Amino acid sequence: MEQEFHRIKRLPPYVFAEVNKLKAEARARGEDIIDFGMGNPDMPPPQHVIDKLSEAVQNPRAHRYSNSRGIPGLRKALAGYYARRFGVELDPEREAIVTLGSKEGLANLAQAITSPGDIFLVPNPSYPIHAFGFIIAGAALRALPLADFDDDSVDFRRAFMHQMERALRHSVPKPLAVVLNFPANPTTRTVDLDFYGEVVEFCRHHGIYAISDIAYSEVYFDGNPPPSILQVPGAREVAVEFTSLSKTYSMPGWRVGFCAGNEKLIAALARVKSYVDYGAFTPIQVAATAALNGPQECVDEMRARYRERRDVLVRGLNAAGWPVAAPSSTMFVWAPIPEAFREMGSLAFSKLLLEEAEVAVSPGVGFGEYGDSYVRLALVENQHRTRQAVRNIKAFMRKACISEENSQAQKVAF
Incomplete structure (x- = not known):
């Protein structure tokens, strides 16, 4: 057949x-x-994180269903991380959710917010889920080609915004959201806070959401920590941001990620997740809390x-x-x-x-x-x-x- x-x-x-x-x-x-x-x-992963997992798994009650939004302690730990690292204060109840890695979170957010034919702006090249998460959900994509911007003589911010403006003019219906990923996989490109500021202003003006992925925000070498889009004043009106413990703490197989920011998008993601999963294994979430709250050497x-x-x-x-x-x-x-x-x-x-x-x-x-x-x-x-x-x-x-x-x-x- x-x-x-x-x-x-x-x-x-x-x-x-x-x-x-x-x-x-x-x-x-x-x-x-x-x-x-x-x-x-x-x-x-760090030894203290493995030790916390071993300790938590001994609790007989730890093997029950978990919480699809993430245990409260882990959401509070994420809020603490954002406060320390970016100076951003999050409400762990309304503006943060735990995901099964950022990949699952992006795919489920796409399912939550996409109607057939909705248009999303996605850089090309990009990490596959940034495009195919929305394709699977029934969206249409408009690529933001980045290949011509590798020359250092090119003003990347100006070129990217030109691509955004052009896509907006030629998209029917108007794009629902733009996907961002900096530091970028695969291109490794980074951006500064002024870049995010211009994107947020554009999205607020045109009523477009910004979906940011900063899975590599802690893997930097030149002494300049990559920023978060949520540092921009007013960003939470239009933006959510995904991150993950996979690379920062060498925990890829543990599948622990997060989404933070706009509470409407967080609520939509939480609604879908409540139907499709029960959250990560509780001892893993406890150990992930230890990773965020513990020593950072x-x-x-x-x-x-x-x-x-x-x-x-x-x-x-x-x-x-x-x-x-x-x-x-x-x-x-x-x-x-x-x-x-x-x-x-x-x-x-x-x-x-x-x-x-x-x-x-x-x-x-x-x-x-x-x-x-x-x-x-x-x-x-x-x-x-x-x-x-x-x-x-x-x-x-x-x-x-x-x-x-x-x-x-x-x-x-x-």
Whole structure:
């Protein structure tokens, strides 16, 4: 029987699946694949967080259904974090909710607020759920292309606002919301508070919501902590913000995230969640509370670890003849495909890199069509493995260069 499921038909084949299949086949043959593909932290959570989980799980009552909005203590801990980090005072009852990671929260918010045909403005390239969460919910998207803004000579704020204004003029009906993600996955771009101020002013003037994702707000290297959109006066009239413990405390598998801000959107998300889940396992929420309220030296150590890996990878790739810029935030390097390989596109280049250098990366096209000239490398391998990957890539590029020179020589000879 041929399946005609409407929502499934709107989802293209998962680009990363092709690389993952080749990676699995290579490992089955005994090849040692160095994997920069997925942003999956390789270090455990802080010991005091693990200890709190172990303690909490001993309570016989902890195994009952939890609270889909999140236990009160964890919501208060989130409010405390926003007060310390951003100077933003949240009402933990009306302006904060716990999610099963930011990915689930974004998808359920999309289900809560989307009517068929609603238009959402989404940067391209972007983290897949930022686009497909709304597509699954029945929305139409208008892309905000970001690929042309990588040149430092471009005023990113002005260019982004131009894209917003253009999208507004040409969208019928008017867009319901714009999705923001800074520090950005995959592009690693950061913005300042003035950028958010202009976005909030635009959204308030035109009656558009802003949905911000700051999952990487604590992974920064240059001494300038990325801001929150909620720091802008009046932002909570139009904005909500998602964040997560996955990267900050190396807790990706625990699935703890948050949404904070506009109480109307928080209430809508809470309504949907009350029907579809009972919240994260209570001991995990208790341990997550300990992460936010406890000692934060572990966060400094996390930053130092990713900074060291970033420096090894970026220096090595540049020395190998692959020019890449050092990101100031996130756990990724967003690398333009070397000129000699650019025409083949990111998926073919990712396959070639896997086959010839035994290095796995994420093809940029998996984050949107405007990412097809890039690949993303996650800083999830230790320094020793990263140096080995650089050596493999250097050998691959030298071999490719020799092959190209021989090919050119043969053309001249004939």
